[in-house]
Amino acid sequence: MVVVLAVFMTNLDLWIVNVALPSMGAGFAKGGHPASLASLSWVLNAYSITLAALLVVAGRLADRIGQRQVFLAGIVVFTLASIGCALAPSLPLLVAARVLQAIGAAAQLPTSLALLMASVPASSRPAAARGWAAVGGLAAASGPVFGGLLVEVDWRWVFIVNVPIGVAALAAGLRTLPRSASRESGPIPDVLGAVLVTVSVATLTGALVQAPGWGWGSARTTGLLAVAVVSGAWFVRRSLHHHTPLMELHLLRESRFAIASGGVALFSVSFAIMLLSNVLWCQDAWHWSALRTGLAMVPGPALVPLVTVASARAMRRLGPGPLIVAGSILFAASMLWRVVFVAVRPDYLGDLFPSMVLGGAGVGLAMGTLVAAGVTSLPAHRSATGSALVNSNRQIASAVGVAILVTLLGSGVGTGAIHEFKVGWAIAAGLAALCAGSGLMLMGRGRDSSAVPGAAASSGPAVPEPAVPGPAVPESASQPAGA
Numbered sequence: 001m002v003v004v005l006a007v008f009m010t011n012l013d014l015w016i017v018n019v020a021l022p023s024m025g026a027g028f029a030k031g032g033h034p035a036s037l038a039s040l041s042w043v044l045n046a047y048s049i050t051l052a053a054l055l056v057v058a059g060r061l062a063d064r065i066g067q068r069q070v071f072l073a074g075i076v077v078f079t080l081a082s083i084g085c086a087l088a089p090s091l092p093l094l095v096a097a098r099v100l101q102a103i104g105a106a107a108q109l110p111t112s113l114a115l116l117m118a119s120v121p122a123s124s125r126p127a128a129a130r131g132w133a134a135v136g137g138l139a140a141a142s143g144p145v146f147g148g149l150l151v152e153v154d155w156r157w158v159f160i161v162n163v164p165i166g167v168a169a170l171a172a173g174l175r176t177l178p179r180s181a182s183r184e185s186g187p188i189p190d191v192l193g194a195v196l197v198t199v200s201v202a203t204l205t206g207a208l209v210q211a212p213g214w215g216w217g218s219a220r221t222t223g224l225l226a227v228a229v230v231s232g233a234w235f236v237r238r239s240l241h242h243h244t245p246l247m248e249l250h251l252l253r254e255s256r257f258a259i260a261s262g263g264v265a266l267f268s269v270s271f272a273i274m275l276l277s278n279v280l281w282c283q284d285a286w287h288w289s290a291l292r293t294g295l296a297m298v299p300g301p302a303l304v305p306l307v308t309v310a311s312a313r314a315m316r317r318l319g320p321g322p323l324i325v326a327g328s329i330l331f332a333a334s335m336l337w338r339v340v341f342v343a344v345r346p347d348y349l350g351d352l353f354p355s356m357v358l359g360g361a362g363v364g365l366a367m368g369t370l371v372a373a374g375v376t377s378l379p380a381h382r383s384a385t386g387s388a389l390v391n392s393n394r395q396i397a398s399a400v401g402v403a404i405l406v407t408l409l410g411s412g413v414g415t416g417a418i419h420e421f422k423v424g425w426a427i428a429a430g431l432a433a434l435c436a437g438s439g440l441m442l443m444g445r446g447r448d449s450s451a452v453p454g455a456a457a458s459s460g461p462a463v464p465e466p467a468v469p470g471p472a473v474p475e476s477a478s479q480p481a482g483a
Helices: 002-030 037-065 067-087 091-117 122-153 162-176 191-214 219-241 249-253 255-285 290-297 299-310 312-318 320-341 348-375 380-409 415-442
Strands: none
Touching: 002 037, 002 067, 002 091, 002 122, 002 162, 002 255, 002 290, 037 067, 037 091, 037 191, 037 380, 067 091, 067 162, 122 290, 122 299, 191 219, 191 380, 219 249, 249 255, 255 290, 255 320, 255 348, 255 380, 255 415, 290 299, 290 348, 299 312, 299 348, 312 320, 320 348, 320 415, 348 380, 348 415, 380 415
């Protein structure tokens, strides 16, 4: 129950913040601090980038000092940062508080699945991993409506709502979560590497969102891109040669893990474009309220946990590949539906509703399965760092997806930017179609036991049991898939 509360809280935050974004801009403008879409995008991207940089560090800390301690510390930081977000008088301070929120989430997410999977038998762990992802889907189903209701009062309530959830999770965790002994010693992962990956992704997304205003050939744009390339290359070099790298890139030699990680990245860019574009279209083009927007978006996320649970038997029988292919194709179809049938005049049943249904089914089939395929392909002693790597890629991809959409829209939103929206949806459809290729590659592929040290001990059939140890030696994994 404690893990469920924490996962629910962090996933709920994703959806309600997206729904509230236009209201934040309007609120700051009324207060004399106008904010462009490019500036507001940092409310989303500062969180994603920080989370991506710290997931592996938090996972490795959990390996050393125990999942319980790191998990509870994350709840405290996330809850306090939520209060800071609610009280922020300006956009820069809100972005700073979102960075603190991401630090708390990074401490929770690499430990939550570990605490759950350590408490179930080995035979139940694939179902546990996908069920854990379905909790994210449940939060996603309630998030749009919940966010819309809260924004009707004030956008700051989308952060205040985290406080009672966080307090309840902390109180229950202090009473019920077992204490685990440290299992590793030595230095934490490369801190400079965390700084470098943060700088690289932040400057890349910054260049993308600012280029429409600055100009693609301007000194500022090219300067940011140059910093992104240099810091990214430096990060990769350190990861390959550092004795405790932030991201253990050798894990990518395990073919199933590499394929799943690539699929997660592609799907996450597509998903981020879908989520923000639908919110902006409903509120800025159709001029719907945040509540009406939230209600309109419910069918998609509501389907995610239902499809995830309903497809569990197919996952056991067929393996992850066919589900990933089917889900990716459905999500691509949902984006193409918007390209073809988008209506300037509100037409919910002919435009948005079918797209949300197709997309929700696609996410339910593909994303949870991709995460589970990655987690279950790893040897037990690397489940924390490996699954955190998968989800670091996911957060980076989400930031890139937001940046791509903001770059396409520039300063113009609403019906005047219908062509730009269509291009964004077409890009999302193409990326989802590419993700289907990762499912095809996973079909019939067993574990590559020579790729990662220790993998041979946990090799298995095409649908492996999770490489996660039992209660005596729990490991970590990360971020739910429903978000």
